[in-house]
Amino acid sequence: xxxxxxxxxxxxxxxxxxxxxxxxxxxxxxxxxxxxxxxxxxxxxxxxxxxxxxxxxxxxxxxxxxxxxxxxxxxxxxxxxxxxxxxxxxxxxxxxxxxxxxxxxxxxxxxxxxxxxxxxxxxxxxxxxxxxxxxxxxxxxxxxxxxxxxxxxxxxxxxxxxxxxxxxxxxxxxxxxxxxxxxxxxxxxxxxxxxxxxxxxxxxxxxxxxxxxxxxxxxxxxxxxxxxxxxxxxxxxx
Amino acid sequence: xxxxxxxxxxxxxxxxxxxxxxxxxxxxxxxxxxxxxxxxxxxxxxxxxxxxxxxxxxxxxxxxxxxxxxxxxxxxxxxxxxxxxxxxxxxxxxxxxxxxxxxxxxxxxxxxxxxxxxxxxxxxxxxxxxxxxxxxxxxxxxxxxxxxxxxxxxxxxxxxxxxxxxxxxxxxxxxxxxxxxxxxxxxxxxxxxxxxxxxxxxxxxxxxxxxxxxxxxxxxxxxxxxxxxxxxxxxxxxxxxxxxxxxxxxxxxxxxxxxxxxxxxxxxxxxxxxxxxxxxxxxxxxxxxxxxxxxxxxxxxxxxxxxxxxxxxxxxxxxxxxxx
Numbered sequence: 001x002x003x004x005x006x007x008x009x010x011x012x013x014x015x016x017x018x019x020x021x022x023x024x025x026x027x028x029x030x031x032x033x034x035x036x037x038x039x040x041x042x043x044x045x046x047x048x049x050x051x052x053x054x055x056x057x058x059x060x061x062x063x064x065x066x067x068x069x070x071x072x073x074x075x076x077x078x079x080x081x082x083x084x085x086x087x088x089x090x091x092x093x094x095x096x097x098x099x100x101x102x103x104x105x106x107x108x109x110x111x112x113x114x115x116x117x118x119x120x121x122x123x124x125x126x127x128x129x130x131x132x133x134x135x136x137x138x139x140x141x142x143x144x145x146x147x148x149x150x151x152x153x154x155x156x157x158x159x160x161x162x163x164x165x166x167x168x169x170x171x172x173x174x175x176x177x178x179x180x181x182x183x184x185x186x187x188x189x190x191x192x193x194x195x196x197x198x199x200x201x202x203x204x205x206x207x208x209x210x211x212x213x214x215x216x217x218x219x220x221x222x223x224x225x226x227x228x229x230x231x232x233x234x235x236x237x238x
Numbered sequence: 239x240x241x242x243x244x245x246x247x248x249x250x251x252x253x254x255x256x257x258x259x260x261x262x263x264x265x266x267x268x269x270x271x272x273x274x275x276x277x278x279x280x281x282x283x284x285x286x287x288x289x290x291x292x293x294x295x296x297x298x299x300x301x302x303x304x305x306x307x308x309x310x311x312x313x314x315x316x317x318x319x320x321x322x323x324x325x326x327x328x329x330x331x332x333x334x335x336x337x338x339x340x341x342x343x344x345x346x347x348x349x350x351x352x353x354x355x356x357x358x359x360x361x362x363x364x365x366x367x368x369x370x371x372x373x374x375x376x377x378x379x380x381x382x383x384x385x386x387x388x389x390x391x392x393x394x395x396x397x398x399x400x401x402x403x404x405x406x407x408x409x410x411x412x413x414x415x416x417x418x419x420x421x422x423x424x425x426x427x428x429x430x431x432x433x434x435x436x437x438x439x440x441x442x443x444x445x446x447x448x449x450x451x452x453x454x455x456x457x458x459x460x461x462x463x464x465x466x467x468x469x470x471x472x473x474x475x476x477x478x479x480x481x482x483x484x485x486x487x488x489x490x491x492x493x494x495x496x497x498x499x500x501x502x503x504x505x506x507x508x509x510x511x512x513x514x515x516x517x518x519x520x521x522x523x524x525x526x527x528x529x530x531x532x533x534x535x536x537x538x539x540x541x542x543x544x545x546x547x548x549x550x551x552x553x554x555x556x557x558x559x560x561x562x
Contacts, residue, residue: 091471092470092529111529124366124370126377127369127373130376130377131346131373134342138337139337140337147339147340148339150339150340150343151342151343152343154340154343154359154360155343155369156366200378201376205376212349212372213342213346214345
């Protein structure tokens with residue numbers, strides 16, 4: 001009886017040992033698999049950000065969740081935080097999330113080019129964007145579309161060729177906001193600064209450009225100069 | 239009664255004169271602030287003077303004339319008020335400025351055309367480029383990513399049909415495993431030659447040969463050749479393409495005797511064919527490069543331009559070698 005009991009005990013012990021060994025092995029496997037998956041997801045998110053940045057379109061949270069398999073609300077913050085670190089360390093890009101439209105991300109270049117080196121990003125679209133933003137700010141924050149088309153026409157940028165760029169691309173890139181004038185027939189739009197323009201450009205640099213055009217110091221722009229100073233102080237405080 | 243009345247009138251006149259004197263002193267002391275366009279204290283001073291005069295007239299006889307000294311002080315106060323108001327109007331005119339988009343555009347056209355000494359009413363291609371250059375420093379966009387192996391494309395790629403492979407019957411003889419070697423650039427077929435990576439590697443090789451010849455066939459500094467001070471991603475790509483050339487024996491990497499830094503030299507075709515693969519691949523360079531190291535290298539070597547021009551990759555024109 002005792003032998004059987006002992007044999008029974010002996011047979012149950014290895015099986016229990018096997019079970020516990022299997023449990024340990026599976027526990028060891030799971031964290032490693034999770035770590036690998038996290039790194040893969042971070043890499044995919046980084047690549048998605050870099051590709052979307054070529055077109056300057058903001059990246060939406062929902063798009064990231066759909067694109068990267070395995071991404072969930074639980075691990076989203078961790079993955080974004082890791083991606084932010086890699087983007088900063090490797091590429092020198094800051095990942096910025098807009099407060100107003102939560103879930104929209106853009107990349108901001110932190111590496112400032114030295115003045116003696118030539119710029120590679122010379123393009124007509126940048127000029128049109130800067131001129132439009134200048135016109136909006138110098139009109140105290142809001143300008144009608146007719147004035148903008150007239151201005152571009154005088155400068156040699158035909159409105160029919162660039163209307164889509166201003167009303168579609170720049171709006172999608174969050175540089176410009178459009179407000180339809182109520183009860184206007186045909187419908188007319190007003191342009192205002194977008195969230196991205198507020199981050200990438202300062203009022204003082206717009207005034208510095210206007211000062212060159214008007215041939216007067218920036219301080220003589222009155223209320224606009226006061227606005228620019230206020231914004232400067234607010235940025236320093238942040 | 240009359241005496242008392244006269245005494246009260248006299249006191250009233252004295253009070254009025256003191257108040258007017260006070261107003262004049264306030265105007266002298268606070269002159270600068272009162273000229274501010276938004277300051278309403280001036281209006282209050284005028285109202286106060288009116289009030290003093292009205293009270294003085296009410297308090298006395300109906301036919302009573304204003305005291306001479308009081309009238310004199312009143313005039314001085316009003317002159318002062320008029321001067322300050324005049325200055326205020328000047329400041330208001332200086333601070334007001336109206337923006338007109340058409341005027342803004344015309345000024346830009348005039349400014350750009352002044353240097354070209356042209357009287358055109360619009361911008362031409364040359365002046366547009368000048369305006370682009372003027373505005374460009376305000377932009378600090380992220381450098382676009384160029385996927386090294388073309389992993390992601392936005393265009394539809396047509397699927398190539400694979401030809402069905404005919405299976406050969408198994409032989410009973412033992413098949414000796416052949417020694418495999420990585421695919422060499424010399425054995426690249428026409429299809430591969432047209433691929434982007436092969437094109438870039440060919441271009442890099444041509445740049446390196448030019449630099450090598452310009453340097454009297456002496457080894458070139460590795461970092462001077464691959465580093466692009468304007469783009470970190472271009473520098474990484476250049477290192478990647480040069481690694482292909484080193485692996486396949488077209489380029490040799492060595493240590494510079496003077497400072498221990500890596501240097502590149504072009505391997506002679508005859509020499510390459512006679513040397514065995516193992517003897518070529520003995521030397522290797524392992525490096526890690528981050529943004530800060532890249533900046534430090536560019537600064538230390540005082541690089542102002544890239545030896546490999548990324549824009550010329552798609553054209554047949556090559557950049558002039560820097561070693562002249």
